[in-house]
Amino acid sequence: MERYPHIFQPGTIGKLAVKNRIKYAATETNFPYGDGYVSEREVAYMEAQAKGGAGIVTTQGAYPDKKGEGKGFKGMMSINDDRYIPGLMRIADVIRANGALSSIQILHCGREGGIELDYCLMPSVVPQKLSYFKPPREITKEEIKQAVRDHVAAARRAREAGFDMIELSGIVGYLLSTFISRYTNKRTDEYGGGLKERCRLMVEVIEGVKAEVGDMPVGIRLCGHELLDDRGGNTFEESVESFRIAEDAGADYLSVTVGWHESSQSVITRDVPMGHWLYIAEAVKKAVDVPVMMAFRQFLPHIPEKAIAGGQIDFVEMCRPMIADPEFPNKVREGREEEIVPCIACNVCFSRLYYHQPIMCSVRPSLGHEGEEAWGYYGFKPAERRKKVVVVGGGPAGLQCAEVAARKGHEVTLFEKNDRLGGNILIASRVDGGAAELLRPIATLEQLCRKAGVSIRLGVTCDPSMVGREAPDVLVVASGPSMKGLSKGVLTPHSVMAAGEKVGPRVVIIGAGGVGLGVAVYLLRSGEYEITVIDEAGKPGRDVNPFYFWQYMALMRKRKVSFMMRTAVNSVEDVRVRVTGPSGEGVVEADSVITSLMAPEEGVWKDTAGSLAKEVYFIGDAKKPRRLLNAIRDGYRLGMVL
Known part of the structure; x- marks a missing residue:
């Protein structure tokens, strides 16, 4: 009997049959080119997501306007002209070819847009709380009408590119959400005032897009709880009502989100218990008849399984968990949960967008390199010559290096002086209750190391004489940093x-x-x-x-x-x-x-390592104290080239 029958039961969105209840949720990547064209890197990334087993795979948001007022990221995909259709078609084709339904998100970033301009568009001039974003300018009625036309034209291009469905975005401070929220909409015309009036732009966009694409399903992401009570945002009841209004306008599904980027309450960090926000989706589900879906801290499969079985949601959306491991659905379905590379809610992926950088992942170095054979996302070629590799240190850098080296066919032995693997992660995991999630990738790496044939020796203090007896071809020092400023007491x-x-x-x-x-x-x-x-x-x-x-x-x-x-x-x-x-x-x-x-390794290995093997490498904090992302990346990249 299948362990998660509700996650993997078929579903429907509008007229379309969906093979399971998992949707890869839209996320910006900054992989496309700066002029909005789709890049090879983006296509390869989306192909990996489609191969991972989700029933629906959604593109990142594509901005629909020609001025770039809706552009919120340097590498954001564009859908504002027909010349972008061929690139978008490549994504739709690669998703469909791998057994998933293809969805494209149309996104005008509004309050967070105009990244290459000196202003952003808003229904009213409400000062930015976050200095990163552009100063607001009030949108005119004619510009509102143009925004509707832009969304409709974008929908036509999406249909011509071959996508199965369309998603609109009205969340976190993007254009549609700023009209819906009392916090940012102070207008006194027909687009402001009561909730119905504040939702008018959303309704016009949904109705216009539906009229353009016919029976092609159209969904929308809306905020179920803004968490802006301290700034006069919508009440919880108003937010739920906005979903009813969207359904009445013709939305075929509703995606429930939580909070704005300006919210003063944690939403997606580790201190938020997994599954915490499902009560919001449940309230929306009770208010509407179309399918309801949600992401937000559902990192373990039993959480959405229970939520779907209990009628809180119809589909689970996965964003960060499938950034960390696109194969998440396949591994769950095949009973390989222990091999899932787990998201740790570090949010490195998200934060890099606001430094105008492509997303990276602390626990998956191959992110953004899925199409490059050398990075081994689909597996490594065996090494030309099998080497004997000794890794000193069982922290994240050492474990990751050992795992990749063993997968390439090398004979790998890893020594760890403690009786547990993890290195400094064992300390970091104690900062607060949520930080214990940092231990999850350590457990996965241990499992993958053992599966690949790494010999792990716990409770063994490896010194130069021991390495000498092992006589390795390669010595990898991943023993952690030295401490600076130590003195008595x-x-x-x-x-x-x-x-x-x-x-x-x-x-x-x-x-x-x-x-x-x-x-x-x-x-x-x-x-x-x-x-x-x-x-x-x-x-x-x-x-x-x-x-x-x-x-x-x-x-x-x-x-x-x-x-x-x-x-x-x-x-x-x-x-x-x-x-x-x-x-x-x-x-x-x-x-x-x-x-x-902390400082790089200055102990016994500094002066002796060079005489113990033909190849000697320092990685992780032993090389230079940095973050988890750097440690795992060090280990992975060294393993690649051994």
Whole structure:
């Protein structure tokens, strides 16, 4: 009997039969060219998503207007002219050829658009909360009519490109959502006022698109709960009612989302329990008759299985889980859940878009390289010569390198001094309750290593003499970083968060990067501490993902953590920290001092590794302390070339 019968039962959208209840949800990638044309990279990425087993595969949003007022990303796909149809047709064809229904999203970014202009379009001039976005200009009535025409023309192009269905986007601050929300719509004409009037543009777009494409299904993504109560946004009841209005206008399905980019509440980070937002989809489902779908923290298959069985949703949408592993549906269906490369809600993919960079994934280095044989997304060619490889360190870099090297046919032995794999992830996973999700890719890598034939030796402190006895062709040092600033009485993140060293009430943390802030958050969540963070940098958290940085800083402001920036630590003497800062020299009294500063490996391997094997490589934090993304990428890229 199938373990997840509801996920894999057929469904319908309008006139179309869908092979299962999984939809790959639209996400921008910045893979297309800057002029809006589809790139080879985007086609290969969409092909991988289609091969992964989802019933519906949706493209990224394509902007419909010629001025670029709807363009919100440097590498955003365009559908504003017929010349884009051939490229779009390639995506539709490759999706259909791999057994999925093809859907294209039409997206005018509105409040978050005009990326190459000096303004963005909005129903009313409401100042931006996020400085990244352009200053608003009020859209005129004629421009509103043009926006409708642009969506209709885009729908025609979508049909001519061969897509099976169309999705409209009215979420997070994009054009349609800014009309629907009381927060951003202060108009007094027929497009403002009550909810019905605020939904008028949405209705005109749906009706216009439906009239253009006939019985081709048209769905829309709307916000089920804006989480903008502090700024006068829509009530929950108004948001649910907007779905009824969309259904009455002719929408064939409804995708339920949560929050705006400006919301002051966590929505997609690890502190939000998986499946938490399904109550919102359930409220929408009770109010409408067309199929309802939702994404948002449904990373484990039992969550949507239960939600579909219980009538909360009809389809599950997967975005980040299928960025991390496009094969998610196939692996679930085939009973290979332990091999799923798991999304850890780090949101590196999302945050890179706002630095005008192509998306990357902390746990899947092959993202964006699916069409490049050397990156091995569909498998690696066996190495020309089988080598004996020794990997020292069972953190993410070492595990990933070992797994790829073994898949290429090498004989790989991995040594880990602890009785558990994970390296510094074991510490990072203790920052807060949600951070425990960071352990999931470690478990997957261990499973894949063992499947590939890696010999894993836990609880073994590997030293140069041991490596000498192994006589490897390749030595990979992935043993982690050295700690900077250590002196008598100075603690480390490991000693505090893993070894259980006691910390006094007054704490100085040296280093305001991600590690230092993580230690501060850990302490604040576990007790009452008076914390001072010292760093030579001008700002804290430069290496912390924005999605988590604002959370950390909000907690630290609330708990009155002190920051001494542009301040150097001269010495630590009996937990008296001598510093030099903008105001000169001084002393900070403390009961405990913790250094979070790390350096490349400076221990036993620095001077001896070169004599132990023909090929020697340092990866991960042993090479240079950085983030999880860099560690896994180091390991993967080295494994590729061995």
